[in-house]
Amino acid sequence: MKVTVVGAGAVGASCAEYIAIKDFASEVVILDIKEGYAEGKAMDLMQTASLMGFDTKITGSTNDYARTADSHIAVITSGIPRKPGMTREELIGINAGIVKTVSSNLLKHSPNVIIIVVSNPMDTMTYLVHKTTGIPKNRIIGMGGALDSARFKYRLAEAMEAPISDIDGMVIGGHSDTGMVPLTSHATRNSIRVSEFLSEDRLQQVADDTKVGGATLTKLLGTSAWYAPGAAVSSMVQAIACDQKKMFPCSTMLDGEYGLSDICIGVPVILGKDGIEKIIDIPLSAAEKAKMKESADGVSKTNGLLEL
Ligand SMILES: NC(=O)c1ccc[n+]([C@@H]2O[C@H](COP(=O)([O-])OP(=O)(O)OC[C@H]3O[C@@H](n4cnc5c(N)ncnc54)[C@H](O)[C@@H]3O)[C@@H](O)[C@H]2O)c1
Numbered sequence: 001m002k003v004t005v006v007g008a009g010a011v012g013a014s015c016a017e018y019i020a021i022k023d024f025a026s027e028v029v030i031l032d033i034k035e036g037y038a039e040g041k042a043m044d045l046m047q048t049a050s051l052m053g054f055d056t057k058i059t060g061s062t063n064d065y066a067r068t069a070d071s072h073i074a075v076i077t078s079g080i081p082r083k084p085g086m087t088r089e090e091l092i093g094i095n096a097g098i099v100k101t102v103s104s105n106l107l108k109h110s111p112n113v114i115i116i117v118v119s120n121p122m123d124t125m126t127y128l129v130h131k132t133t134g135i136p137k138n139r140i141i142g143m144g145g146a147l148d149s150a151r152f153k154y155r156l157a158e159a160m161e162a163p164i165s166d167i168d169g170m171v172i173g174g175h176s177d178t179g180m181v182p183l184t185s186h187a188t189r190n191s192i193r194v195s196e197f198l199s200e201d202r203l204q205q206v207a208d209d210t211k212v213g214g215a216t217l218t219k220l221l222g223t224s225a226w227y228a229p230g231a232a233v234s235s236m237v238q239a240i241a242c243d244q245k246k247m248f249p250c251s252t253m254l255d256g257e258y259g260l261s262d263i264c265i266g267v268p269v270i271l272g273k274d275g276i277e278k279i280i281d282i283p284l285s286a287a288e289k290a291k292m293k294e295s296a297d298g299v300s301k302t303n304g305l306l307e308l
Helices: 010-022 037-046 088-109 122-133 145-160 200-211 213-221 227-241 286-303
Strands: 002-006 027-032 057-062 073-076 114-117 140-142 171-173 180-182 246-255 261-272 275-279
Touching: 002 010, 002 088, 010 027, 010 037, 010 227, 027 037, 037 057, 073 088, 073 227, 088 114, 088 122, 114 122, 114 227, 122 140, 122 246, 122 261, 122 286, 140 261, 140 275, 145 171, 145 180, 145 200, 145 213, 145 227, 145 246, 145 261, 171 286, 180 200, 180 286, 200 213, 227 246, 227 261, 246 275, 261 286
Parallel strands: 002 027, 002 073, 027 057, 073 114, 114 140
Antiparallel strands: 140 246, 171 180, 171 261, 246 261, 261 275
8 A cells, every 4th residue: 555645844744654653554655846855754754663663664755756656545735834823715826736736746647546635725625636637526535624523522522621532523614714613512422412511601612712723723833733634634544545434524525415516625424445435414403504504605715716
C-alpha cells in the first residue's frame, strides 16, 4: 500500500508521521514544491523508525510526481494555512490553483488513486477536485468532519470531566467557523445522551467552542493546527488502506442526500478500500436541518468564487 502526501508542511509531515507509526502502509512518499524540504522531512522521520518501531518506508520528493506513481491513496495538504484573524475562505485564491495542479499531476501517475483533500477552504477544494478531474465521487474525500468531531469530543469530555474514550459525537456540515453543525442531540457518554449530564447552556458553549476550535488554535500558535489534523487524516487513510468500513463525517459530493445536490459538505460516510463506500443519510431535527441548509448556503457561496 503506497500513500502520497503532497505538502511537507505542518499537516503533511504530521500526517506522514502518524501513518508511519501505525505501520499499515508499505511506503509513504512526501512531495513538496520547496527544494529539499520533503526529502529532509522524510529523512528525519525515517530516523525515528528504529525508535518508534515502524517499517514503513518514507521518501521525499521535490515536485517529481513520477516518484508518486501507483499510489493507492494521496493526501493533498499543499497550500497556505490561515493566520490569526483569517477565515479559511480567504485562502481560496492561492489554494485553488495549487489544488487543481496537484490533483492533475497526481492522476497522471496514479490514475486510480483515492484523493483526500485537506487544503482549505476544504469543502470548496473538494468540489474543485470533482469539477476539474471528473474521477468517480467515491475517490474524492474531504477531511474536516473527522477533525471537528475529535474537537467536539474533546470539548464534551472537558465539560463533563470525563475520559474522551467515554464520549461519542459527530460534527457534520461545512468545515468553517460558522458552517459546522455539532450534532449535540446525538452525542453520548457510554450510550447515555450528553444532555443528561450537561445543561442546555453548557452544551451550547461546547458547540460554540467546537466551531471555533481551529481559530482558537490559530490564535495561540500563529498558524493553523497540525497534530489533530494529521491524526484525523491518518485514521481516514488507515480506514481505506485496511478496508475497515469505519464511519467518519467527510466532505463528499451529495446527490439529494440531506436534501442537497451539487455540493461537497460534511456528512457521515463509510470508508473502506473503495474510498467512500456509502453515504449515511440520518434523519435530522428541524433545527439541525435548518443549520445544515445555512451551512450549505455558505459553502455554495464560496464555491461560486471558483473559476471553473
Ligand atoms: N481540512 C482541515 O481540517 C485542515 C486542518 C488544518 C490545516 N488545513 C489546511 O491544510 C493546508 C496546509 O496547512 P499547513 O499548516 O500544513 O501549512 P504549511 O505552510 O505548513 O505547509 C504547506 C506546504 O505546502 C507546500 N506547497 C505549496 N504549494 C505547493 C505545491 N504546488 N505543490 C506541493 N507543495 C506545495 C508548501 O511548500 C508547504 O511546505 C492549509 O491550506 C490549511 O488551511 C486543513
